[in-house]
Amino acid sequence: MGVVVQKYGGSSVATAEQLKRVAQRVVQTRQMGHDVVVVVSAMGNTTNQLLELAQSVSPNPQRRELDMLVTTGERMSMALLSMAIHDLGYPAVSFTGSQSGIITTHNHTNARIIRVTPVRIRAALDAGQIVIVAGFQGVSEQLEITSLGRGGSDTTAVALAAALEADYAEICSDVDGVYSADPRKVPEAGRIDELAYDDMQVLADAGAKVLNAEAVEWARRHDIEVRCVATDGPRDVGTRIRQGGGLRQGRVVAVTAHPGLLMLAPDVPGAPAPLDLEATLAAYGAADAEVWRVPGSWGARVPKQNLHGLTAFRAAMTGLGVRVREDLTLVTAVGRALTGPPSKLGPAREALAEAGVATHGQLVDPGRLAFLVDAAQADAAVGALHRALIDG
Ligand code: ADP
Ligand code: ASP
Ligand code: MG
Numbered sequence: 498m499g500v501v502v503q504k505y506g507g508s509s510v511a512t513a514e515q516l517k518r519v520a521q522r523v524v525q526t527r528q529m530g531h532d533v534v535v536v537v538s539a540m541g542n543t544t545n546q547l548l549e550l551a552q553s554v555s556p557n558p559q560r561r562e563l564d565m566l567v568t569t570g571e572r573m574s575m576a577l578l579s580m581a582i583h584d585l586g587y588p589a590v591s592f593t594g595s596q597s598g599i600i601t602t603h604n605h606t607n608a609r610i611i612r613v614t615p616v617r618i619r620a621a622l623d624a625g626q627i628v629i630v631a632g633f634q635g636v637s638e639q640l641e642i643t644s645l646g647r648g649g650s651d652t653t654a655v656a657l658a659a660a661l662e663a664d665y666a667e668i669c670s671d672v673d674g675v676y677s678a679d680p681r682k683v684p685e686a687g688r689i690d691e692l693a694y695d696d697m698q699v700l701a702d703a704g705a706k707v708l709n710a711e712a713v714e715w716a717r718r719h720d721i722e723v724r725c726v727a728t729d730g731p732r733d734v735g736t737r738i739r740q741g742g743g744l745r746q747g748r749v750v751a752v753t754a755h756p757g758l759l760m761l762a763p764d765v766p767g768a769p770a771p772l773d774l775e776a777t778l779a780a781y782g783a784a785d786a787e788v789w790r791v792p793g794s795w796g797a798r799v800p801k802q803n804l805h806g807l808t809a810f811r812a813a814m815t816g817l818g819v820r821v822r823e824d825l826t827l828v829t830a831v832g833r834a835l836t837g838p839p840s841k842l843g844p845a846r847e848a849l850a851e852a853g854v855a856t857h858g859q860l861v862d863p864g865r866l867a868f869l870v871d872a873a874q875a876d877a878a879v880g881a882l883h884r885a886l887i888d889g
Pocket of ligand 2: 507539545570632633646647650651
């Protein structure tokens with residue numbers, strides 16, 4: 498049997514007791530005959546607490562120093578998990594992202610993995626050890642420690658799975674798979690057994706938190722099967738994401754809202770985009786913003802989660818003649834061939850109107866129907882689209 502990469506999210510390693518349970522699950526995987534590489538997130542709410550601590554010291558913290566700070570969260574959990582595995586009688590060793598050979602861009606707080614050279618991981622596996630890796634981090638070619646953006650441990654896991662030619666990457670979380678909507682918000686949402694990379698990519702880009710969008714990109718590019726399962730549940734219950742998984746032409750597979758989105762537009766209608774817009778966005782950690790330009794107009798969607806120093810960002814945008822709106826959310830229905838025939842656009846618009854949800858714009862292509870709605874109506878919009886478009 499080959500290598501399996503498992504990733505445990507923050508809620509799965511929130512306490513010492515949970516870490517010990519994860520250690521048992523890891524050992525069981527090893528007993529099944531796999532070589533195991535484990536990627537861990539920071540314990541519980543640690544990353545948020547570290548970011549709050551930074552804010553209380555400096556409202557616009559240096560992004561390099563933020564990375565030095567936030568990457569310690571994952572370093573704590575990797576060491577603790579390794580200790581717990583040792584206590585179960587199995588050899589284990591923990592590595593930081595940099596020790597694992599995860600080379601990233603230099604873009605602090607939202608870096609991208611460029612390549613992975615897991616020399617030490619390979620050597621440790623060959624020596625019979627279970628390897629624990631700190632998620633969400635790497636090192637730039639300038640030898641600076643970087644972090645990958647919120648939710649980035651998923652990306653660490655899939656990129657490592659690709660570099661190690663693993664059999665699959667198992668994403669272990671507090672939910673037993675990918676659902677047709679966030680099950681915390683839509684109780685009637687159902688689990689999706691199989692999902693194609695394309696659909697998962699659109700869903701992740703549209704804001705579904707269950708799997709990081711960049712992780713899906715790595716999986717698709719290297720054809721790595723991703724299994725989303727519950728840490729506390731059976732291993733064979735969950736969602737498998739792979740090439741051509743669950744073909745559903747013309748069917749909506751899932752609906753999601755994108756929480757925490759900033760919408761940028763020119764202050765004066767028709768004014769061109771600032772020349773250095775992308776560079777300014779990247780300088781604030783928002784390299785993952787989606788910018789569009791059409792003749793006579795432009796706009797951008799900026800996920801707020803990787804912006805640290807929001808006040809300074811707003812001021813910079815105002816200085817460039819850009820209006821920042823925080824009162825809108827994008828709600829997206831994901832599937833294939835949705836524009837038909839028959840098109841799902843009509844039923845989607847009717848469902849929103851019937852639920853009393855006003856739309857302020859739409860983005861429609863065969864893979865998604867997305868509507869801009871008031872943030873306060875996002876949950877109502879997701880519920881209405883789910884009821885109308887997802888069959889039973
Ligand atoms: P982890 O800490 O394990 O990385 P996350 O909190 O990042 O876990 O992601 C899991 C959460 O994603 C779930 O608890 C759920 O509320 C949320 N979620 C949002 N959309 C979906 C969806 N379509 N299917 C499943 N979970 C979803
Ligand atoms: N700890 C990081 C975060 O909270 C990374 C992760 O959990 O994937 O975003
Ligand atoms: Mg996550």
